[in-house]
Amino acid sequence: MFDVLIRHAMVIDGVRTPRFLADIGITGDRIDSIGDLSTAEARRTIDASGLVAAPGFIDVHTHTDGWLLKSPHLLPKTLQGFTTEVLMSDGISYAPVTPQTWRDWIFYLRSLNGMSLDEYSGWHSIAEFLDRIAGHNVQNVIAQVPYANVRSAVCGWGRQCPDDFQMRSIIRDIRRAMDEGAVGLSTGLDYIVQCFATTDELVAACQPVAEHGGLYVTHMRYKLGLLPALREAVEIARRSGTKLHISHLKAQTPQVADEVLTYLDREASHAVDLSFDVYPYQSGSTMLSYLLPYEVWESGPIAAVERLRDPVVRERFTRGLTEHRVEIDKIHIAWVGSKENSRHQGTLLSDFVDSRRSSPGDALADLLIEERLAVLLVVNEGNDPLITPFLQHPKHMVGTDGILCGCVSAVRASDRDEFGSWPTHPPQNQPSTASHKPLETLRLEGRPHPRVFGSAGRVLGPLVREVKLFSLEDAVHKLSGYPAGRFGLKHRGELKPGHFADIVLFDPNTISDQATYLEPLQSTVGMHAVLVNGTPIIEAGQPVPVDRLPRSLPGRHLRCNRS
Known part of the structure; x- marks a missing residue:
């Protein structure tokens, strides 16, 4: 029977x-x-x-790490058929952390998951974090090794390259996570800490991944330009001997799409074993803090808020928006962490800047200060037919890159103004005081990406x-x-x-x-x-x-x- x-x-x-x-x-x-x-x-x-x-479907690019601690059942995912979540994408997550880094990571990731202090229960390693989910959720989970977490744990938040001792520590930590069953190493080379990593550093970091036959999974250095970023990713995989998986690969013009796919088919696929994911929409979504100049992050996310008050940083922010051709009239505010600014959800950044009657750098820096970085965006990057050749490509698989923003209970409580007074040392081996709740009780808000x-x-x-x-x-x-x-x-x-x-x-x-x-x-x-x-x-x-x-x-x- x-x-x-x-x-x-x-x-x-x-x-x-x-x-x-x-x-x-x-x-x-x-x-x-x-x-x-x-x-x-x-x-x-x-x-x-x-x-x-x-x-059951497998979502290979997720940002549900913190949400899985909040709710046993993420209906937006399961009603699509996703039974397995590949966690710790873009090199950023809640583990591994140390007593020196855990507060900054919870602070930085609020735009993605809205976690608060009482939801941290003293984990350090990736395995410890995932053990808090297993058996308490209806979906399967598997981890990648998020490079920013590993690098910040060993080297801090600065731009300096790891010395030999630090690099050995990084490799040791990645090897341990691979031994424990991680898929591979994930990077987000436009994001915090990893933006300072050199090509040689990433080749070295991939050594234990190659030993395990794992994947180098990368949000490439897109700010470098799509084709140069892709060439660097291929170089890292080729030199290290890892398999390559590219996150959310797409282009903003037909010409660039043709150049990228031609390079993939004629050169890259002969140099390395590669695959990529992309979701079926041309528009994207990310944190507003993604647009900041890299130097803002050199002392960590919490300190970055104070750095945004510096007129030099603000001027550099404004200049960077121009240099990188950021079209603020094509970017919407999807979600903010406060009630005071919630009226701007769905508003174009350009309209928000106009409402503040200041420069883009000043207006957006002020918003990030007010929201303690907790601002999510939806970015119009062209029409959906632009992604057709990527979706049809034989190396393509689906990854949602979905960001479940807007958890009121986790972000809009008193924690919003208490980051400076949080204890220096985390609780040790204590269960989270946050109970698992059905998703609907967490009250999603805002205008996230569809x-x-x-x-x-x-x-x-x-x-x-x-x-x-x-x-x-x-x-x-x-x-x-x-x-x-x-x-x-x-x-x-x-x-x-x-x-x-x-x-x-x-x-x-x-x-x-x-x-x-x-x-x-x-x-x-x-x-x-x-x-x-x-x-x-x-x-x-x-x-x-x-x-x-x-x-x-x-x-x-x-x-x-x-x-």
Whole structure:
């Protein structure tokens, strides 16, 4: 007898096998059998007539690290079918940290996750952080090694290159994380601390990644220019012997897109083993602090707020906006941390600057000071057809880069003005005082990028049915089998006997994104059921109440397995 029996499903197995009708029998956390199971019995039966059964989706570029500590069920992700989150993207996260760095990291990442002091419970390593999620969430998680965290723990926040002793410490820490099952090393070379890293330094840091057959996953040095940044990424992977994965790769003009894809196909793919992700929208999203000159970060995020009062820094900020051709009339404020400035959510930066009657550098520096850096943006980078050749490329997989901004309870409490008075030393091995709460009680606000709620729905629905960019089999492969193989998730990403029962059931005729730039907090429709490790977490398009789930929730801390 099976624990769960899915009947009459149209199976799309994740590895581009042509679809076929079958039943799926599940025992425990694994797929037991796929085929004609019409005479079988089960404790629970799901009628999947008219539905596609596919492997659970894997989001290879996320910013949900802190949110997974807040809520056991992130509905914007699971209603798209994401059963596994690859954490610690862009080289920035909540671990590893030290007694000297943890406060700065919580402060810096508030735009992405809105964590507060009482949600820190004394973890230091990546493994300790993930252990606080495993069993307390309905999704699986797996880590990358965020380079900024490692570098700041060893070298502090400054621009100086690591000396030999420090570099050995960095390599040791990365090797330890790889031993514990991390996917690879992630970098965000336009972000804090990593922006100071040289090519040679990154080659050295990738050595333990290469030893484990891992990935160098990079938000490249985009401010350098797309093609030069791509060449540097390829050089780092080639010299270190790592596999290369490029985060959110796209271009802002057809000419640059053609140049980049030509380079990928004719040179880069022959030099290194590469892949890339991008979400199905041309516009982007990031923190306002991303636009700051690098020198602001030399003493850390908390100190950066005071540096923004310096007239020289403000003038340099204004000049940098011009030099990097930042079009503030094409950038919207998606979310801010305070009630006082919340009226500006959805406002163009140019209109905000005009309202302050000052220079862009002064107006935006003032906003960052007022919000303690907690400002998120949506950036108009052109029309969606510009990403078509990237989405169709055989090296492409889907990563949402979704930022769940706007957690009122975590950001708008008294913590907003208390960073200066927080204790110097973290609590030791104490449980978090923040309880896990359903996502809806966390009250999402603002105008985040629609990719948060809509990426998978858009790929599976409109881009398959109307635009016809690829077949449904190819779309499912980009969301499951391809990322599972690339990121070392053994026995996941494919519907096959013996594999873990991460399974989604959706209607191929109706699945679609609903989120828009004006109304982004709209969930994907058409996802009927989602199972994680054999346990249903979505039924009939609705979340299974947490009190109906096992006491230990089905999501697991996964380890990379490249055997």
